[in-house]
Amino acid sequence: METEVQRMICITCPKGCTLEILRDGDVIVDVKAGCKRGKDYAHAELTDPRRMIASSVVIEGALHPLLPVYTSAPFPKPRIHELMQTLRAAKVQAPVKMGDVVLEDVLGTGINIIASRDMTRI
Amino acid sequence: MKTIQSKYDVVVIGSGPAGLAAAIAAKKEGAEDVLVIDRDLEPGGILLQCIHNGFGLETFQQDLPGPSYAQRFIDEAVGLGVELLLDTMVLDITSQRKVTVSNRFMGIADIDARSIVLAMGCRERTRAQIRLPGFRPAGVFTAGTAQRWVNVEGYMPGSRFVILGSGDIGMIMARRLSLEGAKVERVLEIMPFLTGLTRNYVQCLNDYDIPLQLSHTVNRIIGKNRVEAIESVQVDERWNPIPGTSEIIPCDTLLLSVGLIPENELSKKAGVRIDPITGGPYVDDTFQTNVPGIFAAGNVVHVYDLVDWVTEAGLASGRSAARFATTVRNSEIRHIPLVAGENVRYVVPHELDKDNLANGEIRLQLRVKTPIEAPTRIEVSDGENLVTRKVEPYARPGEIITLTISPRAYDDVQRAGRLVVSAVKR
Numbered sequence: 001m002e003t004e005v006q007r008m009i010c011i012t013c014p015k016g017c018t019l020e021i022l023r024d025g026d027v028i029v030d031v032k033a034g035c036k037r038g039k040d041y042a043h044a045e046l047t048d049p050r051r052m053i054a055s056s057v058v059i060e061g062a063l064h065p066l067l068p069v070y071t072s073a074p075f076p077k078p079r080i081h082e083l084m085q086t087l088r089a090a091k092v093q094a095p096v097k098m099g100d101v102v103l104e105d106v107l108g109t110g111i112n113i114i115a116s117r118d119m120t121r122i
Numbered sequence: 123m124k125t126i127q128s129k130y131d132v133v134v135i136g137s138g139p140a141g142l143a144a145a146i147a148a149k150k151e152g153a154e155d156v157l158v159i160d161r162d163l164e165p166g167g168i169l170l171q172c173i174h175n176g177f178g179l180e181t182f183q184q185d186l187p188g189p190s191y192a193q194r195f196i197d198e199a200v201g202l203g204v205e206l207l208l209d210t211m212v213l214d215i216t217s218q219r220k221v222t223v224s225n226r227f228m229g230i231a232d233i234d235a236r237s238i239v240l241a242m243g244c245r246e247r248t249r250a251q252i253r254l255p256g257f258r259p260a261g262v263f264t265a266g267t268a269q270r271w272v273n274v275e276g277y278m279p280g281s282r283f284v285i286l287g288s289g290d291i292g293m294i295m296a297r298r299l300s301l302e303g304a305k306v307e308r309v310l311e312i313m314p315f316l317t318g319l320t321r322n323y324v325q326c327l328n329d330y331d332i333p334l335q336l337s338h339t340v341n342r343i344i345g346k347n348r349v350e351a352i353e354s355v356q357v358d359e360r361w362n363p364i365p366g367t368s369e370i371i372p373c374d375t376l377l378l379s380v381g382l383i384p385e386n387e388l389s390k391k392a393g394v395r396i397d398p399i400t401g402g403p404y405v406d407d408t409f410q411t412n413v414p415g416i417f418a419a420g421n422v423v424h425v426y427d428l429v430d431w432v433t434e435a436g437l438a439s440g441r442s443a444a445r446f447a448t449t450v451r452n453s454e455i456r457h458i459p460l461v462a463g464e465n466v467r468y469v470v471p472h473e474l475d476k477d478n479l480a481n482g483e484i485r486l487q488l489r490v491k492t493p494i495e496a497p498t499r500i501e502v503s504d505g506e507n508l509v510t511r512k513v514e515p516y517a518r519p520g521e522i523i524t525l526t527i528s529p530r531a532y533d534d535v536q537r538a539g540r541l542v543v544s545a546v547k548r
Contacts, residue, residue, distance in 0.1 A: 009324045013179050014428060016320035051325060054174045054187045055301060056273060063163065065276040068173035070187045077329070084301050098193050116173060117189035 003029055008045060010038045021046070050074030054116070055087050057102060061121045062094035068116040069102050075111055082107060094121040126207060126233065127155065131447035132440070133221050133235035134158045135212050135388065138167020139429050140420025141241035142195035143436025144443065148239070149202040151444035154451070157233065158199070159207045159223060165199075166192035167243060168266070169429065173273045174294055180430035191429060215392040217413045236447035239439050240389055240403065240411070240418040244382040244425055246291075252380050256343030259350075265291040265379035272298060280375025284352050285309045286340050290318035290427070292379025297326035306332045307371050310354055312339040312361060319427070340376065341368055349374055382425045392416055400424040409439035415450070417443045458535075460486065463503075463544035467491045467519070476535050483526040490517045490545045497548045500525050504538035517545050 006021040010033065019042045020032040031042040044050060053075050059067035075083060083106065092102055096119045103113035131153040134141045137160035145158045158165065169177070172188030179185060182194070200206070210225035219235045246264040254262075263279055269291065271277040281304050285292045288311035296306045309327060314337045316323055327334055341355035341363055356367035384402035386394070394403045395412040402423040403411040409419050419439035420432040456476050460469045469488045478484060486502070498517040502509045502525070512525045523545070527535065535541070 009320050011321040011325045014176070014319055014321060016324075051329065052175045052185060053301075056173060056276075058276075064274050066274060068187060068189045068273065070173075070175055070190075080301070084303075098190055116187040117170075117193050 008042060010034075010041050012037045012041045044074075049077040051077055051080065053080060053083060055084065057087055057090040057092055057113075059092050059094055059096065059119055062096075062119040063122055064119070067092060067096055067102070067119055069113050070116055071106075072101075072112040072114050076109065079107060079109070087113070094119050126157070126205075126228065126231070128232070129234040129236070130155045130157045130205075131236050131451060132156045132239065132443045133219075133233060133237075134239040134241055134440075134443075135215075135221070136160060136167065136241035136243055136420075136422070137162070137165035137196075137206065137208075138241060138243050138420065139169060139192065139195065139432045140243070140422070140436035140439075141167070141239065142192070142199050143433045144239040144241055144417075144419055144440030145199050145204040146195065146202060147437040147440030148444040148447075149199075149204055149440075151441045153444035153447050155205065156203075157205045157207055157235075159210050159212055159221070161209070161211050163209050165196050165206055165208065171266070171270045171273045172294075174298070177429050180428065181433055188429075195433075212388055215388050215416075217393045217416070219415050235415075236450040237415045237417065237443040238392075239409075239436075239443045240386075240394070240416065240422050241420050241436065241439075242385045242388060242422045244384045244421040247378070247381040247383060249378060252378070254340055254343060256353075257346055259343065259345040259348050261345065261349030261375045262343065263375065263377055265289075265295045265377045268375075268377050269295055269298070272302060278302060278304065279377075280304065280349075280373075282307060282373040283375045283377055284340070284354075284371055284373045285377045285379060287311065287379035287381070288313075288316050288318055288323075288334060288336075289379045289381065290322050292377065293318050293322040293326040295377060295379070296332050297330055300330040300332065306330070307373055308332070308354070309334045310338040310340060311336050312357060313337070314359070339363075343376060344370070349376055352376055382421065384422050384424065386422060389416075389418065389422070394418070408442035409435065410442060410446075415443075415446050417446075458538055459540045461540055461542045462488070463501075463542040465491050465494070465517075465545045466543050469543045474541075476538075479527065479529055479532045479535055483528050485524060485526050486543065487522050487524050488543055488545075489522060490519055493518045494545065494547050499546050499548050501544050501546070502527060503542050503544075504534065505540065505542055507534065509534045509538065509541065513548060 008019045010017045017034045022030040031039045033039045054070040056066040096115045100115040101112045132148040134145045169188035169192035175187045177186045177191040214222040221233045224230045268279045283306045342353040344351040351372045355363040403418045409417045417439040419435040459473045467489045494517045501511040
C-alpha cells in the first residue's frame with residue numbers, strides 16, 4: 001500500500017496543532033490529531049473546506065455606518081468571494097439586536113448571516 | 123443626563139474586556155457602587171473593532187466575534203447595576219484615589235474612589251518608535267487604526283498594502299483588506315519566525331495567497347505626498363540589512379503591526395511602579411499595585427494574546443478591588459465625627475473609631491467658647507440621646523476640659539452617626 005503522510009495546521013482553536021494525515025491517494029486512512037475537533041477539521045479541510053467569515057454590512061440610523069456580522073456556520077471556502085459581494089450589497093436599518101438574522105440562507109447554503117452586536121437607533 | 127456620585131466603592135478606568143470583567147466581579151463581590159469610565163462613546167474597548175471570530179473559546183467554549191464577546195459582558199455589567207461614564211477622559215489619578223475626569227456635560231470634576239482598577243489596555247507602536255527611514259508621506263498607519271476605519275467607520279485606507287509585522291492584528295487585517303477587495307502585496311517580519319498565532323498564518327495569509335517574508339523589514343518608504351512604494355530588505359540575525367537583497371514593492375499604504383505597549387500614563391501619575399520589561403505595573407497576586415487600593419488588570423499590565431485571559435485577570439482584580447473598598451467603607455462607617463455643640467469651641471479628637479471603645483475608654487479634650495462661672499454640665503450625645511456627661515464646677519475658655527467615654531457606653535456609641543459635645547450651665 002502506497003501511503004503518504006500530509007501535514008496540516010489545525011485552525012480550530014488558538015493552539016494551532018500540526019495534524020498528520022495518512023493518505024492512500026485520495027483516501028484518508030488515518031488522522032493524528034490532538035482532539036476530536038482536529039480530526040473533524042482535517043476531514044472537512046480535505047473534502048469540503050470551510051471558514052467562519054466575519055464582515056460587516058451597511059446599517060442606517062445607527063451610531064456607526066457598519067454593522068458587524070458573521071456566518072452562523074463555517075462557509076464554503078470557494079464561495080467566499082461571492083459571499084462578500086452579497087454582503088456589500090446588503091443594507092439594514094437600526095435597531096438591530098445581537099443574534100438577529102441579517103440574511104437568511106445566504107446563496108442557498110443554508111447558512112445565515114448573524115448580527116454580532118446590538119445597534120440602537122439614534 | 124445621568125447623575126454621577128462624588129464617591130464610589132470601585133472606579134474602573136477603561137471599559138474593554140478587563141474593565142468590564144473587573145466591574146462585574148466587583149459588583150458580585152459586594153461593592154455597593156461601581157463606576158466604569160471610558161473615553162469612547164460606547165463600552166467594549168478594542169473588541170468592538172475586532173469583528174473577526176475566534177473569541178471566547180476558553181470562556182464560553184464558543185467561537186464568537188469580538189463585538190459579541192464584548193456585549194455579553196456589557197449586558198451583564200449593566201444588568202448588575204454597574205454605572206457607565208462614557209465620552210469621558212480621565213485626566214488624573216492620585217495615590218489618595220481621587221480621579222479627575224473631563225467631559226462635555228460635567229466639565230472637569232473629581233470623583234473619589236475607595237478602590238480603583240486600572241484597565242486602560244495598550245497602545246500600538248508607531249512608525250516613530252521603530253525609526254523607519256524615508257519620506258513621511260500619507261499612507262503609513264498602524265494596523266489597529268486601519269482596523270477601526272475598515273470595520274467600524276467604513277473607510278478603506280488604501281488599495282495596495284504592505285504590512286510590516288506578522289503579529290495577529292497585522293495578519294487579521296491582511297485577510298480583512300483582502301476580503302474587502304484590496305490587494306495585500308506582502309507581509310514582512312523582521313524576526314526569523316512568525317510572531318502571531320500559527321492558525322492566523324493559515325487562515326489569514328495562506329487562504330488569500332499573501333506572501334510572508336521572515337527576516338525582512340522595510341528599508342525605506344518611497345513617495346512624497348502619498349506612499350508610492352516601499353523598499354524591503356532582508357536582515358541578518360542582528361537586524362542589519364544584507365546588501366543586495368533590497369526590493370521595491372509598489373503599494374499605496376504601509377500598515378504597521380509592530381507590537382503593543384501597555385498604556386500607563388495615568389498609572390504613573392498615581393505613583394504606580396512600572397516594570398521596565400512588561401511596561402505595566404508591578405502587581406501582587408490580587409492584582410494590587412504598589413499603591414494601596416489601586417489595582418490593575420489586562421493589557422495595561424502585560425500584553426496578552428487571548429482575550430479570555432484578560433477577562434480572567436479582570437475578574438480577579440475586580441474581586442480584590444471590591445474587598446479593599448468594603449474594608450475602607452467599613453472603616454468609614456466605624457469612624458464618626460465629634461462635633462462641637464453648644465458653647466464648645468472645639469473637641470479633640472475630631473473623630474473616633476467606635477470599635478476602639480471595646481479596648482478601653484476614649485479621652486476627649488475641649489475648650490468652651492464663653493466662661494460659665496457656675497457648675498456646668500459637659501454632655502456627649504448622639505444628637506438626641508445622652509451618651510455620657512460630667513459636671514465641672516465652672517468652665518473657662520483658658521482651661522481645657524477633659525472627659526472620657528467609658529466602655530460602658532459602647533452600645534450607645536455603636537448606634538451613633540456622630541457625637542455632639544456641649545457645655546451648659548446646670
